[in-house]
Amino acid sequence: MAIEIRQVGNKRERKEFIKFAWQIYRNDPELNKYWVPPVIDDYMKTLDTGKFPLYEHADLAMFTAWRDGVMAGTIAAIENRRHNEFHGDKVGFWGFFESVNDQKVADALFDAAAAWLKKKGLNAMRGPVSPSMNDQCGMLTKGYDSPPVFLMLYNPPYYNELTRNYGHRVGQELLAWYIDQKIIDIERLRRISEHVMKKEGLSIRILNMKDFDGEIERIREIYNRAWESNWGFVPMTTKEFDCLAKSLKPLANPHYIYFVEDRNKRTVGFSLSLPDVNQALRHVNGNPFSPIGLLKYLWYSRKITMVRTITMGVLPEYRKKGVDSILNTHIADYGGKHGVFASEMSWVLKCNEAMSKLAKVIGGKPYKEYIIYEADI
Structure with missing residues (x-):
């Protein structure tokens, strides 16, 4: 099966990028019990590089993966210059990751993000960070049996396998206390x-x-x-x-x-x-x-x-x-x-x-x- 990567270029494609998540969660009865759909208008603003204030010191690229002509995944790559100035490193970020359970699709998405970040002169990438550490971040690894609270993320368990299989290691662990x-x-x-x-x-x-x-x-x-x-x-x-x-x-x-x-x-x-x-x-x-x-x-x-x-x-x-x-x-x-x-x-x-x-x-x-x-x- 051929996998094609496309870079999001206009408002219509940005909305398609956001709406892809419905295909992952609505089609899985167990995930759909707990998933909270993102507010589309809020995500549209967050991903608007012309208006959202983060992009005064950051750049963003959005990519979609297509398998045999059907959208199969999304990812965003973020260069946060303020982060690198503050910490003195060369780290890029990825976020808004959604994918069907196909390692080839996930690999293609991570490759696209990595290539874009590497062209920016960066030598590492972290995620999910959507789109900054002051926003939504972290991939859920435990606690799938209850919905996420406001501004926290939810994802299928297999996302962790896709991410680790690509070669990611644990950067930092986060907790939510009830x-x-x-x-x-x-x-x-x-x-x-x-x-x-x-x-x-x-x-x-x-x-x-x-x-x-x-x-x-x-x-x-x-x-x-x-x-x-x-x-x-x-x-x-x-x-x-x-x-x-x-x-x-x-x-x-x-x-x-x-x-x-x-x-x-x-x-x-x-x-x-x-x-x-x-x-x-x-x-x-x-x-x-x-x-x-x-x-x-x-x-x-x-x-x-x-x-x-x-x-x-x-x-x-x-x-x-x-x-x-x-x-x-x-x-x-x-x-x-x-x-x-x-x-x-x-x-x-x-x-x-x-x-x-x-x-x-x-x-x-x-x-x-x-x-x-x-x-x-």
Whole structure:
């Protein structure tokens, strides 16, 4: 069977690139039980190199694989110049990988991405990263028996075999921690939180929606400082952060976004959690903005039972002082009062012992695992 690789060149082909995933998941009853179709409009914007702010310092190429004239797979190759400047390496990335269970198809896709990245002067590639470490990344290796939460990926188990057989090795392992807030000793957490606030002279407040832009800037500053030593981290530009904030603003519940302040009202830590809107998006087939899709989305949004804690950030000088206990107490407290008794903390580097310890303290269990693969090119 002949395999042809085509590079995506226009808006129509970009939409075909996105829609290919339906062929993989809708045709498999087991995968279709848990897969959440991506929001097509969101992916169209993310892959628009003329508008998405990432591409002010990155280049993107999208490829499709065709087997005997029928589309059989997709992949995107990304050169993130800001990443390489920050880390002093020559790494490229691949993402948006989807493929039929055919090693020749997968090999052709990886070859196309590798060749494009190599022409850019890069000597290694990592993935899936779709399209940056600040977006969706990691290939699922454990936890196929439940849907992904908002902005986390899901894939068939055989994707790992295709990737490893091509020659990829494990670059980094990621965890998603499930926290059953019904078993949290909330009284104990409250006592610890109150002790830390009194000892350190701290206070906590929720997001002020009337000062949304100012709040986002506070988050950005702490995020970039708190995460600068993390593997693969690249500081987000103001445009990137503003774009992300604009996309998430309609989903924000101020009572899940907290700021910890010192005596001088300086922000020293924050926690960003969002309702797991995937529980509603599962029912709209990638089109929440169509009339029927919007009605379904609004209906199922009323029944969301889980939140995802996407990120926490604490200034270096306030680490290991219990600031995280203050944040976790308020997330659990508010959720419990409003019928939301589950949360996912994701993603967390498997080698990050401090975060794993924190997750365990509040009753977390690592129920999903992901890998970012790496290969020389």
